Amino acid sequence: MSRVRRAGDRAGGGRECDEREALAASFAALGPEAPTILPGWDAEDLLEHLVLRESAPHLIVGPRLPGSLGRRAREARESRRDRPWTERVEDFRMGPGPLSFAGRMDRLSGQAELLIHHEDLRRGRCGWQPRRPDAERDRAAWRAVGLMAPLAMRIPADVTLVSPRGGRRLRSRGAEGSLRVHGEPLELLLWVTGRDEVARVRIHGDSGGRRALAAGRRGL
Template sequence: MTVAKRERAALVETFRTAGPDAATLCAGWSARDLAAHLVLRERRLDAAPGIMFPPLSGYTAKVQDKIAETTPWPELVDKIAAGPPIYSPFKLLDPLINVTELFVHNEDVRRAELGWEPRQLDSATVAALLRSLPMLSKIALSKVPARLILRTPDGRTLATVGTGPEVVITGEPQELLLYAFGRDAVRVEFTGDEAAVAQVKSAKRGL
């Protein structure tokens, strides 16, 4: 089983345990809304471009709302479990581009609950998530007013982004990835000038 398939199975299990009304880290979205987003992304090629292209986002939102409102929760989750349909470009690209998406959204549900703890990930999953971090961080952290150094607890530098006062953010690769995606429910530590660290913490992040 590929890493992407394992992450999909983990997300499906989280959805089924949490239920449709569970909170998520995606502002304003319940688990049902998040599931509808994933179904739209993989199955509605007409509406998916609006996820990343703001001029089309209104249509995307309407389609997503309709999916959420009209599709029974078990069916929504079953569609995610089944993976991309044969006509979807995600079918062939699933092992390459879906690991990060599925991991992040699983954590969006898990970490919205009080008392969450990081999952223990195997080395293959960590390596797959790490591959996307250098490029993602350059885009997702481009508005942060500092020179960010993303570093693991054992001292490995995974990415360096931006200019200005230096701030080191230390955490496991999956935690740094979630931080870059704009999530605050992460286990990372900040080192640097106090004022610079405060600016970094308040800066806009994510895609």
């Protein structure tokens, strides 16, 4: 049985398997020192984050604990980092186990975590270009936009997100203006999570909406 099939069986298959395999291939090709758009993070930091949140979330905060608990957590993370890069990429490619809380949440969210972080890695390099349109990926990204935008956006304006797949309107209580943001589903997903430097979107709005955008925040 191929690695791709095994990863799909473990993590739920379908679109998730495709995006996970694509991200794993990017990690393998670019190496641990590849830059990302995340301040202070290279590919190694990003891969560690993804694997820990799926399989060992206690090691994310554990190293900051005092005493022996913190020391053991730091040692465990260092031991993981000492393993060859190819093995760590393979851990990610295999996906979370069936009891992983992060894995279950990702399937509900349209795989937003994988879609966003793949672009964090891809767009950290000079000369990057958006990926070609893909119906299944666009469907997953648009679903993720609908789920994440109300959580990630705190803008005192009525915002309409417009993509080739349709529109989503987010009303704000006490709105000071309105905005329309146009883009492909994946670009809109990056925009609602605050990745302005790489999200290829077009923003239209009145003066109140523009002020609200500058004063508001996006991201989790």
